[in-house]
Amino acid sequence: MNSRRDFLQKVSLGIGVTALSGLPALSCSTNSDGKQDKQLRVAIMGLGGYANIVAKGMQECKLAKITGVISGTPSKVETWKKQYGIPDKNVYNYENISQLKDNPDIDLVYVITPNSLHHKHVLQVAAAGKHVICEKPIADNAKQAKEMIDACAKAGVKFYIGYRLHFEPHTRELIRMREAGEFGKVMHVNNYAGFKIGDPTQWRLKKALAGGGAMMDVGVYSLNGARYCTGEEPIWVTAQESKTDTVKFKDVDETVTFQLGFPSGIIANCGCTYNFNHVENLKLMGEKGWAELNPAFGYGPIKGVTHLGPIDQPDVNHQAYQMDGIAESILNNKPDPNVTGQEGLKDMIVVDAVYESLRKGGAKVFINKS
Amino acid sequence: MNSRRDFLQKVSLGIGVTALSGLPALSCSTNSDGKQDKQLRVAIMGLGGYANIVAKGMQECKLAKITGVISGTPSKVETWKKQYGIPDKNVYNYENISQLKDNPDIDLVYVITPNSLHHKHVLQVAAAGKHVICEKPIADNAKQAKEMIDACAKAGVKFYIGYRLHFEPHTRELIRMREAGEFGKVMHVNNYAGFKIGDPTQWRLKKALAGGGAMMDVGVYSLNGARYCTGEEPIWVTAQESKTDTVKFKDVDETVTFQLGFPSGIIANCGCTYNFNHVENLKLMGEKGWAELNPAFGYGPIKGVTHLGPIDQPDVNHQAYQMDGIAESILNNKPDPNVTGQEGLKDMIVVDAVYESLRKGGAKVFINKS
Numbered sequence: 146m147n148s149r150r151d152f153l154q155k156v157s158l159g160i161g162v163t164a165l166s167g168l169p170a171l172s173c174s175t176n177s178d179g180k181q182d183k184q185l186r187v188a189i190m191g192l193g194g195y196a197n198i199v200a201k202g203m204q205e206c207k208l209a210k211i212t213g214v215i216s217g218t219p220s221k222v223e224t225w226k227k228q229y230g231i232p233d234k235n236v237y238n239y240e241n242i243s244q245l246k247d248n249p250d251i252d253l254v255y256v257i258t259p260n261s262l263h264h265k266h267v268l269q270v271a272a273a274g275k276h277v278i279c280e281k282p283i284a285d286n287a288k289q290a291k292e293m294i295d296a297c298a299k300a301g302v303k304f305y306i307g308y309r310l311h312f313e314p315h316t317r318e319l320i321r322m323r324e325a326g327e328f329g330k331v332m333h334v335n336n337y338a339g340f341k342i343g344d345p346t347q348w349r350l351k352k353a354l355a356g357g358g359a360m361m362d363v364g365v366y367s368l369n370g371a372r373y374c375t376g377e378e379p380i381w382v383t384a385q386e387s388k389t390d391t392v393k394f395k396d397v398d399e400t401v402t403f404q405l406g407f408p409s410g411i412i413a414n415c416g417c418t419y420n421f422n423h424v425e426n427l428k429l430m431g432e433k434g435w436a437e438l439n440p441a442f443g444y445g446p447i448k449g450v451t452h453l454g455p456i457d458q459p460d461v462n463h464q465a466y467q468m469d470g471i472a473e474s475i476l477n478n479k480p481d482p483n484v485t486g487q488e489g490l491k492d493m494i495v496v497d498a499v500y501e502s503l504r505k506g507g508a509k510v511f512i513n514k515s
Numbered sequence: 516m517n518s519r520r521d522f523l524q525k526v527s528l529g530i531g532v533t534a535l536s537g538l539p540a541l542s543c544s545t546n547s548d549g550k551q552d553k554q555l556r557v558a559i560m561g562l563g564g565y566a567n568i569v570a571k572g573m574q575e576c577k578l579a580k581i582t583g584v585i586s587g588t589p590s591k592v593e594t595w596k597k598q599y600g601i602p603d604k605n606v607y608n609y610e611n612i613s614q615l616k617d618n619p620d621i622d623l624v625y626v627i628t629p630n631s632l633h634h635k636h637v638l639q640v641a642a643a644g645k646h647v648i649c650e651k652p653i654a655d656n657a658k659q660a661k662e663m664i665d666a667c668a669k670a671g672v673k674f675y676i677g678y679r680l681h682f683e684p685h686t687r688e689l690i691r692m693r694e695a696g697e698f699g700k701v702m703h704v705n706n707y708a709g710f711k712i713g714d715p716t717q718w719r720l721k722k723a724l725a726g727g728g729a730m731m732d733v734g735v736y737s738l739n740g741a742r743y744c745t746g747e748e749p750i751w752v753t754a755q756e757s758k759t760d761t762v763k764f765k766d767v768d769e770t771v772t773f774q775l776g777f778p779s780g781i782i783a784n785c786g787c788t789y790n791f792n793h794v795e796n797l798k799l800m801g802e803k804g805w806a807e808l809n810p811a812f813g814y815g816p817i818k819g820v821t822h823l824g825p826i827d828q829p830d831v832n833h834q835a836y837q838m839d840g841i842a843e844s845i846l847n848n849k850p851d852p853n854v855t856g857q858e859g860l861k862d863m864i865v866v867d868a869v870y871e872s873l874r875k876g877g878a879k880v881f882i883n884k885s
Contacts, residue, residue, distance in 0.1 A: 332759070332791035333770065337705065383755055383877045389702070389780035400703065402784045404772055410759035414772045416784055421702035423805040423822075435793040452793075507753045507879040 185472035188213030188235065188251045188275075190266060191258035192221040195280065198444065199255065200229060202464025208472035213251045215242060242266075245273035252276060252475070255307070259354040260361060264289040271300040276475060278305045282365050282496065283489030285356035290493045294486040303481070305471050306489035308369065310442065311482060312466040314458035315449040319429070319436050320373050322451065328431025331411055334374045335428040338366035338442045339400075339418035345393050349419075358397025360384075360499055364417035366442040367427075368495050369488075371405050371413035374429045378491060379405035379413070382498035382510045390420060403499045555842035558583030558605065558621045558645075560636060561628035562591040565650065568814065569625065570599060572834025578842035583621045585612060612636070615643035622646060623845070625677070629724040630731060634659040641670040646845060648675045652735050652866065653859030655726035660863045664856040673851070675841050676859035678739065680812065681852060682836040684828035685819040689799070689806050690743050692821065698801025701781055704744045705798040708736035708812045709770075709788035715763050719789075728767025730754075730869055734787035736812040737797075738865050739858075741775050741783035744799045748861060749775035749783070752868035752880045760790060773869045 187209055189196050203211055213235035214225050222236055235250055245251060253276035256266045264284045270277045277297065283306050284290045297304035310316045322328060339359060348354040355361060372378065384403040388394055400418040407413070418424060426439035434452035441447065444463055449456030467484075474481050498510040557579055559566050573581055583605035584595050592606055605620055615621060623646035626636045634654045640647045647667065653676050654660045667674035680686045692698060709729060718724040725731060742748065754773040758764055770788040777783070788794060797811035804822035811817065814833055819826030837854075844851050868880040 333786070333788065333794070335705070335707065335786065383753060385753055385774045385776065385782055385879075387776070387780045387782045400782065402774055402782050404755045406755065406757070410757045412755055412757045412770065412772050412786075414784060414786055416703070416705065416782075418703065421800050421802065423800050424703070430791050430793050432791065507877070509755075509877040 183476055185209040185468075185475055186212040186250055186252045187468070188215055188237070188245070188254045189225075190215035190254050190256045190270070191262075192216045192218065192225060193257065196255075196257045199257065199464045199468070200225070202462045203468050205462050205465035206468050206472070208476060209468040213237065213248070215239070215245075215254065242269040243273055245270065245275055253278065253303075256280060257307075259348045260356040261285050261354050264293055267293045267304070268296045271296045271302050271304070274300060274302060276303040276305075278307055278471060279486075279489070280307045281369075281489065281492075282356065282361050283486065283493055285361075287490060287493040287497050290486065290490040294490060297486060303475060304486040305481070305484050306486060307467065308484040308488060309463040309467040310366075310369075310447075311373075311484050311488075312461075312470045313445070313447055313463055314461060315438060315447040315456045316373070316441075318456050318458050319427075319438065319449060319451075322436065323374065323376065323429065323431075327434060327453075328429060328436065328451075329433030330409070331375050331429060331431050333411060333430040334371050334413035335415070335430075336367040336370045336374075336413065336441070337416045337424040337426055338363040338370075339416070339421065339424040341422050342393075342419040350393065350397055352396045355397060357496075357500065358394060358399060358401075359417045359419040360398050360401040360403070360496060362417075363419070363442070364401055364403070364415075364499070365492055365496065367415035367417050368403075368405070368499075369492055370427045370441065371415055372491065372495075374427065375407050375409070375411050375413065377407040377409060377411065378512075379407055379495055379498075380512055381406040382495060382502055382512065383507055384499040384502035385507050386503050394419065398503070401499065401503070403502070405495065553846055555579040555838075555845055556582040556620055556622045557838070558585055558607070558615070558624045559595075560585035560624050560626045560640070561632075562586045562588065562595060563627065566625075566627045569627065569834045569838075570595070572832045573838050575832050575835035576838050576842070578846060579838040583607065583618070585609070585615075585624065612639040613643055615640070615645055623648065623673075626650060627677075629718045630726045631655050631724050634663055637663045637674070638666050641666045641672050641674070644670060644672060646673040646675075648677055648841060649856075649859070650677045651739075651859065651862075652726065652731050653856065653863055655731075657860060657863040657867050660856065660860040664860060667856060673845060674856040675851070675854050676856060677837065678854040678858060679833040679837040680736075680739075680817075681743075681854050681858075682840045683815070683817055683833055684831060685808060685817040685826045686743070686811075688826050688828050689797075689808065689819060689821075692806065693744065693746065693799065693801075697804060697823075698799060698806065698821075699803030700779070701745050701799060701801045703781060703800040704741045704783035704785075705800075706737040706740045706744075706783065706785045706811070707787070707794040707796055708733040708740075709786070709791065709794040711792050712763075712789040720763065720767055722766045725767060727866075727870065728764060728769060728771075729787045729789040730768050730771040730773070730866060732787075733789070733812070734771055734773070734785075734869070735862055735866065737785035737787050738773075738775070738869075739862055740797045740811065741785055742861065744797065745777050745779070745781050745783065747777040747779060747781065748882075749777055749865055749868075750882055751776040752865060752872055752882065753877055754869040754872035755877050756873050764789065768873070771869065771873070773872070775865065 215237040254270040256279045387400040402416045405413040427441035429436045436451040438449045446460040502510045581599045585607040624640040625648045757770040772786045775783040796809035799806045806821040808819045816830040872880045
């Protein structure tokens with residue numbers, strides 16, 4: 146991808162790239178083949194669809210590489226071993242995770258298992274003394290999220306959530322403009338994320354594995370987007386639900402609309418669905434200007450426009466950018482990007498409130514900040 | 516406006532124009548100068564900003580013309596008399612409305628007074644035996660709306676609401692496509708209407724004259740749009756409010772978000788504001804396709820795009836189209852377009868529910884269809 150290389154090139158030259166929201170600008174010493182001498186060695190846990198996307202993306206990484214896998218499916222392991230040159234000694238299953246602690250070739254485990262297993266798996270990885278990235282949503286609820294943060298702190302390992310969009314250049318530019326006051330006071334946000342889900346047998350439609358439906362999965366994009374569009378934390382939540390297919394969605398939510406009230410008076414009016422397409426946009430309305438990302442949340446290309454015109458940023462591989470960004474912090478002991486467990490917890494507090502509002506028939510739920 | 520002439524030309528030739536939603540395709544016999552022999556003779560009540568826009572638009576009408584005014588401001592009357600050739604005998608004030616009944620040169624009164632006066636004025640016009648168009652919102656609440664409908668029925672006069680978009684070609688095409696099933700089952704609607712209001716002394720910011728704020732005014736566009744996007748009547752409503760300027764908006768609502776639940780399971784997630792710009796869009800998501808109007812609610816040009824591409828319809832003068840459409844029904848005794856008092860009442864039932872939800876802190880309000 147030329148555009149990504151161009152961007153990295155700019156980064157290493159310090160041109161036009163600014164650190165945002167605690168995210169350090171990428172910089173590193175590289176050797177003759179463009180790879181840094183030291184790389185973050187990553188084991189992937191859970192070899193499903195998204196793990197494949199991450200692994201493919203990581204082939205573009207300069208600062209991170211795949212060195213191991215954790216899986217319960219031997220056939221998948223064989224494929225991955227061949228594809229990514231993983232030695233037998235770096236292959237684990239769900240019964241021997243604790244043995245990771247004796248493996249000097251794995252620095253970090255990327256947990257890409259079904260949502261409801263995140264809590265258990267992150268605790269196991271932390272106990273094995275490895276850093277961890279956990280795919281979003283962080284957990285089933287805020288209580289689990291806090292336990293995961295505490296466990297990682299106690300074990301002295303770093304804990305990140307796979308918020309790839311925090312590394313995505315159009316999204317970062319929108320945040321930069323908002324922080325620089327280019328939209329003036331933010332007045333309103335209107336975000337939608339969703340798609341029509343396929344295979345009715347998949348784990349995402351089973352509450353015991355997914356923790357919830359559209360809200361727990363794609364709803365987190367709308368919600369996280371509302372938080373980075375405002376730079377505030379919501380103080381109240383209302384939510385509404387629609388279920389038109391009671392067979393496919395008997396176990397989880399199908400379509401949820403939710404509103405977040407922020408301290409400055411901003412309302413973010415959001416939605417998410419598993420049952421229709423053409424809903425992937427983020428819109429920020431300010432006193433002096435506006436911004437729209439559409440598509441806003443997919444794997445790219447992200448497209449954006451503001452009152453000043455199109456957002457002119459490169460298309461990048463989201464997964465590679467995320468992994469290099471996190472590796473940069475760990476390898477060079479730099480400030481963490483804004484994708485730590487705390488960011489996951491902040492979203493999960495709101496997700497809890499959304500489900501509470503739904504249980505209470507749409508009642509306004511106030512968020513206790515304590 | 517060539518585009519409008521082109522469109523009327525198409526109408527008279529019967530090309531590409533279909534009757535929608537009970538709205539008859541325009542057709543009439545015209546004489547050599549393009550005017551129908553008989554025209555609807557209209558008196559305008561209330562000579563404010565929108566009355567001027569209506570009067571200018573009506574210069575393009577074939578089936579309607581301005582023959583009178585009702586105003587409490589002599590200086591405005593003088594201007595209108597000159598501009599539109601109105602004789603003294605067709606000039607009324609708010610004290611002598613009842614005398615309209617003796618005037619054979621006025622068929623209909625278009626009430627364009629502040630919202631909270633609509634009820635009183637429509638009752639007075641009906642009592643004088645004249646047909647009436649009332650600007651939207653129909654009234655302060657559904658109770659008043661019902662009284663107005665009953666009074667007009669009892670007086671044997673026709674009663675319309677100024678829903679100009681029901682005559683607007685892009686909007687009509689969207690409704691036609693929805694009715695023809697081109698979007699498949701409608702799954703979701705997301706509408707926004709609003710603008711940053713200017714002059715803080717205007718009647719729209721006084722509850723006693725406006726009946727409410729953004730919701731009562733521009734909110735009706737979002738709401739009416741949700742109804743024509745779905746073809747259904749909502750069964751529940753939730754609403755949320757934000758007030759960031761408690762001086763300017765001390766009397767009325769500033770920004771309201773509201774959700775409408777429809778019998779088929781569709782949620783329409785809507786918003787309206789008096790305190791920011793760049794919020795004038797309507798979005799329909801269906802199982803087979805989608806549509807977006809943006810801008811959706813202004814005086815034009817309306818722009819639309821669907822999954823099939825841009826909506827290719829002419830830009831027309833909304834006010835002229837509305838007046839010719841209504842005149843066509845009255846003069847030729849044709850079925851009424853879908854802009855009668857009943858349509859206004861249907862919106863007002865929902866507006867009542869929105870305000871009830873706001874009073875109850877966002878609680879879900881079920882609409883009693885009886």
